[in-house]
Amino acid sequence: MRTVFFLITCLLGVTTLHAQTNLETGGRVAPLSDKGIRLIGAASFVAFEFEGTDCQLTLASVDDYPHHNYVSLELDGTYLGRIRIEPGRPAPYSVAVTKSGRHRLVVYKATEAQNGFVDFLGTTAKIVAPGKAKKRKRIEFIGDSITCGMGNDESALPCGSGEWYDQHNAYWSYAPITARALHADFLLSSVSGMGMYRNWNTENSESEIMPEVYGKLALRESDTRPFDATFQPDVVTICLGTNDLSAGDGKKPRTPFDAKQFTDNYIAFIKMLQQRYPKAQIVLLSSPMLNGERHATLMAALDTIQAAFPTGTLRRFTFQPMEPKGCGYHPSKEDDQKMASELTPFLKKLLDEK
CATH class of the missing domain: 3.40.50.1110 (SGNH hydrolase)
Incomplete structure (x- = not known):
């Protein structure tokens, strides 16, 4: 049985669980020292599977000067919409999950590399180990x-x-x-x-x-x-x-x-x-x-x-x-x-x- 560990931190007043394992990433991304993920290129993403309906993300828009960015959310293969990520301190963004059970969430960077970065700094969701992935082209x-x-x-x-x-x-x-x-x-x-x-x-x-x-x-x-x-x-x-x-x-x-x-x-x-x-x-x-x-x-x-x-x-x-x-x-x-x-x-x- 695989054990999943979490590091609990208090980030500027937002209680967040930072998953040390079971985060999937794609595109032009970079790991952050606090176990977060920096989304850099267009459509770069971080994904995870979780249980339950509680899913709040901590995200930040980061660049040489303050400005917003956008991410697009996909839950269980269904597009949920685009969220504007404001500049400044990392902030919480809630994901609407109406059904209990197991889910898969993908957070895509909707903007591109020259718009700066979006930092994924954790989630309150109860992340679980993903199923065995099929080999894909x-x-x-x-x-x-x-x-x-x-x-x-x-x-x-x-x-x-x-x-x-x-x-x-x-x-x-x-x-x-x-x-x-x-x-x-x-x-x-x-x-x-x-x-x-x-x-x-x-x-x-x-x-x-x-x-x-x-x-x-x-x-x-x-x-x-x-x-x-x-x-x-x-x-x-x-x-x-x-x-x-x-x-x-x-x-x-x-x-x-x-x-x-x-x-x-x-x-x-x-x-x-x-x-x-x-x-x-x-x-x-x-x-x-x-x-x-x-x-x-x-x-x-x-x-x-x-x-x-x-x-x-x-x-x-x-x-x-x-x-x-x-x-x-x-x-x-x-x-x-x-x-x-x-x-x-x-x-x-x-x-x-x-």
């Missing part, structure tokens, strides 16, 4: 704001109001939706506005790009913590290029798209991934936010990239054209679900081959 999704779930959730505030990330919900990004449909473990490595050789409104000399930050745990060049390769995916998808081809805000001068720099960076990035994940199948995704000439330009660049590797090494997937209905010309929740419905059968076939 693994997928990593690399991308920008589309993959982060930016602009897809207006449940709290409509587009154009609040902070730029108030409509973020990584839980409803096409990536986690696809992974859930495939019953696969997943990891998001995504940053809004980021590109392969330049970003939405900046050139590479002005800001860091995905190849420069991917190996950093917090997807920031200033972060000294490496992103280790413990998570070995069966499939890696890359959805980048939207920002490289963007015209920016239309005010700041923008140089013409450099196809050679884009493809050179992309090829080098793939080679790095192949060394990191020698058994993974890599899939290049189109951008649902590009159409017309820009879509054709991206497709031509992906042709060049694919031709730089032996036949069959890389796979391609093209989303159907869409007019995104989310905030800031991003996919809405419904758009994300449509994207997932297109991508899921394609990835299922790849996973079945492995």
Whole structure:
């Protein structure tokens, strides 16, 4: 019989049980010295099984300056909603559990790495040892704001109001939706506005790009913590290029798209991934936010990239054209679900081959 130990502490007036064991984590996360978990990347999560109806979480929004974050909750496979985590001292957040018995709760970070972190500092729930986990396939999704779930959730505030990330919900990004449909473990490595050789409104000399930050745990060049390769995916998808081809805000001068720099960076990035994940199948995704000439330009660049590797090494997937209905010309929740419905059968076939 496995024994579960707890450390009882009083945290700023909130009595909390910190589980030393039986916490499951996923995505870009980091352990804290007090047995807590720091959620860093979009859709990173902490999960646990518990008994009863008492479930209060202690959470904190942490960054270099005070601001809020969001988490999304899933109880027994059912989405409960998104919670705003206020800055400052850690605070209690109650989870509505109406039925007694055994439950599984997953706390997902709805915002992304550049919004700072959400610290999970404990729960009043009576955590129990999980059942034996089945071996599942693994997928990593690399991308920008589309993959982060930016602009897809207006449940709290409509587009154009609040902070730029108030409509973020990584839980409803096409990536986690696809992974859930495939019953696969997943990891998001995504940053809004980021590109392969330049970003939405900046050139590479002005800001860091995905190849420069991917190996950093917090997807920031200033972060000294490496992103280790413990998570070995069966499939890696890359959805980048939207920002490289963007015209920016239309005010700041923008140089013409450099196809050679884009493809050179992309090829080098793939080679790095192949060394990191020698058994993974890599899939290049189109951008649902590009159409017309820009879509054709991206497709031509992906042709060049694919031709730089032996036949069959890389796979391609093209989303159907869409007019995104989310905030800031991003996919809405419904758009994300449509994207997932297109991508899921394609990835299922790849996973079945492995």
